[in-house]
Amino acid sequence: xxxxxxxxxxxxxxxxxxxxxxxxxxxxxxxxxxxxxxxxxxxxxxxxxxxxxxxxxxxxxxxxxxxxxxxxxxxxxxxxxx
Numbered sequence: 001x002x003x004x005x006x007x008x009x010x011x012x013x014x015x016x017x018x019x020x021x022x023x024x025x026x027x028x029x030x031x032x033x034x035x036x037x038x039x040x041x042x043x044x045x046x047x048x049x050x051x052x053x054x055x056x057x058x059x060x061x062x063x064x065x066x067x068x069x070x071x072x073x074x075x076x077x078x079x080x081x082x
Contacts, residue, residue: 028036
């Protein structure tokens with residue numbers, strides 16, 4: 001039950017690497033050095049599962065990003081399937 005509640009938050013946390021996040025990570029690296037490298041042992045499996053879910057979702061949805069044209073749409077030049 002707890003994993004169902006915090007699962008979406010973990011996905012957003014892992015996927016939110018924008019410019020502000022990278023600057024924060026750099027600052028944390030400057031402050032803590034190599035002291036927090038052990039957390040990678042915990043994060044790498046979470047990152048792997050996140051990427052696996054995203055790849056499967058993209059394969060099922062037939063689209064790389066939300067709102068992009070899917071295969072077979074009129075904008076791609078391929079005939080539409082109905």
